[in-house]
Structures are given as structure tokens and as C-alpha cells.
Ligand code: 5GP
């Protein structure tokens with residue numbers, strides 16, 4: 001499996017950078033976003049290092065899609081969100097800041113405005129609360 005020793009998500013996958021992991025199998029990991037757009041924002045990340053979606057082996061893409069669905073269902077069941085955005089950025093011009101493919105799952109709640117930027121939900125305590133609900 002391809003790895004990049006300088007990649008922040010490869011380091012999270014290896015465990016050399018800590019994260020609140022809510023799911024892990026041989027091929028993928030999912031953890032709380034450190035700077036959430038909304039309460040319960042998670043990332044789903046293939047263990048195979050590739051910068052953008054076009055570079056992912058097809059079998060990894062299929063594994064990723066299945067994991068996204070599974071975790072989307074978990075978010076709805078455990079957080080009671082009424083909606084969910086699935087977001088995947090490719091390239092700096094698209095807002096990608098970490099060049100290791102990842103899918104954002106952003107829970108949505110009634111009456112809360114739709115926005116795609118970090119806000120006030122990033123305290124460690126709050127991340128831990130959602131980690132406990134979702135792991
Ligand atoms: P992008 O803008 O590349 O689509 O999203 C990268 C996401 O990774 C951002 O939402 C950012 O908050 C998150 N992120 C960046 N560094 C870390 C980290 O070290 N730990 C965690 N948990 N999330 C990170």
C-alpha cells in the first residue's frame with residue numbers, strides 16, 4: 001500500500017499523530033475532523049496514499065464508497081442529524097488542504113445554516129464527546 005512519510009494523514013493512519021478514530025479496518029480509517037464545519041464532522045480516509053480521487057485504485061474507490069455509506073448511516077442513527085453533506089475536495093483551487101484523498105461527512109441539523117467553513121465547534125472536549133457517540 002502506498003504511503004508518504006511526510007503526509008499528515010499517513011501519520012494519523014500510522015498513529016504517530018493522534019486522532020479520534022471512530023472506525024478502522026484494513027483499508028480505511030475514519031476520524032473526527034480537528035476543525036469541524038458542524039458538530040460531528042468526520043473524515044473517511046483510505047490507507048492508500050493518493051493525492052486526488054483520479055489517482056485512487058478502483059478497488060480502493062469502491063471500499064471508500066462503502067465506508068462512506070456505512071458511516072453516514074451511523075451519523076444519522078447516533079447524532080440524530082436530519083441531513084448530511086458528503087464533500088470531497090481535489091486540488092488547492094477546490095479547497096483541498098491535505099493532499100491525501102479524504103471524504104468529509106458533515107451532519108446537518110434543522111435550523112442550522114449550511115456552511116463549508118470551520119466554526120466554533122473545534123474544542124478538544126467537544127470532539128471527544130462526538131468521538132464517544134460515534135466510535
Ligand atoms: P480539505 O480542505 O483538504 O478537504 O480538508 C482537510 C481537513 O482535514 C480539514 O477539514 C481539516 O480540519 C482536517 N485536518 C487537517 N489536519 C488535521 C489533523 O491533524 N487532524 C484531524 N483530525 N483533522 C485534520
Ligand code: ZN
Pocket residue numbers: 003004007008009010011048049050099100
Ligand atoms: Zn498520505
